[in-house]
Amino acid sequence: xxxxxxxxxxxxxxxxxxxxxxxxxxxxxxxxxxxxxxxxxxxxxxxxxxxxxxxxxxxxxxxxxxxxxxxxxxxxxxxxxxxxxxxxxxxxxxxxxxxxxxxxxxxxxxxxxxxxxxxxxxxxxxxxxxxxxxxxxxxxxxxxxxxxxxxxxxxxxxxxxxxxxxxxxxxxxxxxxxxxxxxxxxxxxxxxxxxxxxxxxxxxxxxxxxxxxxxxxxxxxxxxxxxxxxxxxxxxxxxxxxxxxxxx
Amino acid sequence: xxxxxxxxxxxxxxxxxxxxxxxxxxxxxxxxxxxxxxxxxxxxxxxxxxxxxxxxxxxxxxxxxxxxxxxxxxxxxxxxxxxxxxxxxxxxxxxxxxxxxxxxxxxxxxxxxxxxxxxxxxxxxxxxxxxxxxxxxxxxxxxxxxxxxxxxxxxxxxxxxxxxxxxxxxxxxxxxxxxxxxxxxxxxxxxxxxxxxxxxxxxxxxxxxxxxxxxxxxxxxx
Numbered sequence: 001x002x003x004x005x006x007x008x009x010x011x012x013x014x015x016x017x018x019x020x021x022x023x024x025x026x027x028x029x030x031x032x033x034x035x036x037x038x039x040x041x042x043x044x045x046x047x048x049x050x051x052x053x054x055x056x057x058x059x060x061x062x063x064x065x066x067x068x069x070x071x072x073x074x075x076x077x078x079x080x081x082x083x084x085x086x087x088x089x090x091x092x093x094x095x096x097x098x099x100x101x102x103x104x105x106x107x108x109x110x111x112x113x114x115x116x117x118x119x120x121x122x123x124x125x126x127x128x129x130x131x132x133x134x135x136x137x138x139x140x141x142x143x144x145x146x147x148x149x150x151x152x153x154x155x156x157x158x159x160x161x162x163x164x165x166x167x168x169x170x171x172x173x174x175x176x177x178x179x180x181x182x183x184x185x186x187x188x189x190x191x192x193x194x195x196x197x198x199x200x201x202x203x204x205x206x207x208x209x210x211x212x213x214x215x216x217x218x219x220x221x222x223x224x225x226x227x228x229x230x231x232x233x234x235x236x237x238x239x240x241x242x243x244x245x246x247x248x
Numbered sequence: 249x250x251x252x253x254x255x256x257x258x259x260x261x262x263x264x265x266x267x268x269x270x271x272x273x274x275x276x277x278x279x280x281x282x283x284x285x286x287x288x289x290x291x292x293x294x295x296x297x298x299x300x301x302x303x304x305x306x307x308x309x310x311x312x313x314x315x316x317x318x319x320x321x322x323x324x325x326x327x328x329x330x331x332x333x334x335x336x337x338x339x340x341x342x343x344x345x346x347x348x349x350x351x352x353x354x355x356x357x358x359x360x361x362x363x364x365x366x367x368x369x370x371x372x373x374x375x376x377x378x379x380x381x382x383x384x385x386x387x388x389x390x391x392x393x394x395x396x397x398x399x400x401x402x403x404x405x406x407x408x409x410x411x412x413x414x415x416x417x418x419x420x421x422x423x424x425x426x427x428x429x430x431x432x433x434x435x436x437x438x439x440x441x442x443x444x445x446x447x448x449x450x451x452x453x454x455x456x457x458x459x460x461x462x463x464x465x466x467x468x469x470x
Contacts, residue, residue, distance in 0.1 A: 139417040146413050150404045159467040160400050164414060167396055167460055171418050174449075178421035182428065 011090050013229045014238040020222040027222065031215035038208030046201045058116045059202070064210040065108040068217055069137060072102035076144075077169035080162030090225075092158025093232070095165065096148055097225035101217045103141035109134055129183040133176045140168045154232050252337045256345025257352070263322075264353045270315070275357050278311040282365045293370040300369035301379065301430035305423050308358050308383060309390065313415065315354045316394040317401075317408050319346060320465065324402055333469055339462035343399075347391045347458055355387025371434070378433040378443070385446045386426040392453035393418050399464035422449055 010016050042060035076095045083091030113131060114124045125131065144161055151157035233239045264271060285303045286296055323329040332342050362383050363376045371379065397415035401407040429442035 136417050136420060139413075143414040143417060146410055147400060150401070150406060150410055156467055156470065160464060163396075163460065163464050163467065164400055167418070171421075174421050175417070178424045182424045 011088055013090060013093075013233055014236070016090060017226055017229050017238075017242070020226050024219050024222050027215045027219035031212050031219060034208050034215060035212035038205050038212050041201055041208060042205035046205050047199055055116065055119045058112050060205050060209045062109060062112040062116055063206050064213040065105045065112065066134065067210055068213045069102055069105035069109050069134065071214075072098050072105060072217060073137065073140070073165075073172070074169065076102065077165045080165040083158060084162050084166070089158075092155075092162060093225050093228045094221070095161060096158070097221045097228055098217070099141060099145050099148070100224070101220050103138060103145065105213070105217070106134060106138040106141055110138065127183065129176075129180040132179045132183070136175055136179070137172070140172075144168070249337075249341060252335075252341050253345040253348070256332075256342050257349045260346055260349030261352060264349070270318070271353050271357065274311050274315045274354055275361060277314055278307050278358055279361065279365065281307040281310060283368070286368070296369045297371060297434065300366060300371050300375075301427040301434070303369070304362055304365060304379065304383070304430075305386075305427045308362075308387065308426075309416065309419050309423060311358060312354055312387065312390045312394060313412050315350070316398045316411055316415070319350055319395060319398040320402050321398075321407075324468075329465065330469055333465065339465060340459040343395060343458035343461045343465070344454070347388075347395050347454065347461075350395070351388045351391040355383070355391055358387060359383040371430075375430055375433045378439045379430045381443060382426045382429040382439070382446060385443060385450055386422045389422050389446070389450040389453040390419060392450070392457035393422075395461040396457055396464060399461040399468060402465065402468040422446065425449065 010019055038060060042057060046057070048054055076098050079091040079095040079098070082088060083095065110131070113134070117126065118124050144164055147164055148157040148161040151160060230239055230243075282303055285299060289295060289299065320329060323332070333339050335342070359380055363380050366376045366379050394411075394415050397411045397418075400414065401411045404410060425442045425445045429439035429446065432439040432442055
């Protein structure tokens with residue numbers, strides 16, 4: 001059994017389930033360490049912005065959440081492509097496990113953006129190109145989750161969701177540029193989002209927080225994929241043995 | 249290759265002509281939605297002229313959504329779709345034919361009625377011409393992208409609502425360039441750039457979307 005470590009064996013739920021179980025505490029711990037370091041740098045060390053005062057510090061949540069919301073969509077599309085090409089069971093489960101976290105990140109990004117926008121621009125919401133495309137990204141996540149939830153057959157849900165993800169990922173750049181162009185043509189909000197040169201501590205704080213969010217997403221996605229596995233493979237021997245035995 | 253596309257188009261058109269009420273009801277939905285807006289926002293011509301492109305385009309998106317669920321559902325129910333999938337032709341070509349037929353019965357009537365509705369919104373002759381052209385150029389993309397959604401939601405409960413959830417975000421570029429073309433004409437910038445981009449979107453989606461829909465149909469038929 002334990003002759004040689006083989007990456008492909010992890011593609012089987014029966015071996016991936018305990019592997020994910022052992023990895024979750026590590027990712028969670030790393031996320032906590034990065035989070036504490038990032039918050040320390042961001043909240044206590046980083047200098048107060050001379051234009052925006054203390055309010056800018058929400059950037060340490062806002063920017064990592066936005067990055068993760070986009071990155072997770074790409075990761076989901078990657079798993080979808082693998083799943084459709086090689087017909088692997090685990091890929092669809094991974095994509096489904098990532099979706100709620102991605103939607104959460106997109107929502108967090110919009111929410112913190114609104115909280116940041118109110119004191120800085122005097123408006124909760126402006127139809128800026130970035131805000132609009134983030135909103136559309138949230139719609140894409142919701143659409144994916146609604147589609148997979150509506151299909152009872154798990155294999156069909158994986159495949160249909162995967163196809164939707166691939167269509168979506170091709171469309172994301174088109175949507176982004178059309179929204180950007182629409183925004184510059186309308187000249188609705190003359191707000192310059194470009195930031196001036198950022199202090200090094202701020203950048204480090206943001207990167208640390210991004211790492212924290214990244215590791216958090218992995219830990220949560222692994223937890224979710226474990227429950228998805230148990231649910232889908234409930235008729236198999238390894239799940240029965242595992243549930244009859246210990247919890248771990 | 250062209251023969252199978254033509255065969256599917258003539259078949260779908262014949263079926264649609266036997267049930268003209270479907271076409272007419274989608275068309276009247278479009279007319280009613282557009283006519284509701286002046287009642288909602290007030291009859292000032294300046295305001296209406298500004299709203300017209302967006303209102304007409306959003307109504308066109310919704311009217312297209314209305315007819316999309318039927319694109320594959322009837323054929324799926326009576327087993328025709330499985331026969332088509334088993335036919336010795338690529339399923340993508342069959343879907344291309346169905347998409348073109350869908351546009352002929354849903355997009356084309358919208359483009360023909362749009363100038364009349366534009367007059368209600370006090371648009372100039374130039375703007376009316378561009379509006380018609382934009383809807384003519386943009387609606388094939390709506391049928392193409394919509395076909396993917398229709399194939400993905402085939403036979404699911406709550407399919408209609410789900411379909412709009414999936415497809416409407418993907419329609420945003422068409423909406424932006426379609427309404428933008430009319431807007432640019434009204435403000436005197438000229439809408440050629442927008443129309444070119446609309447045509448590009450249409451050609452891209454007519455070319456690629458049927459194959460994605462065919463893949464989705466195969467998943468649904470498994």
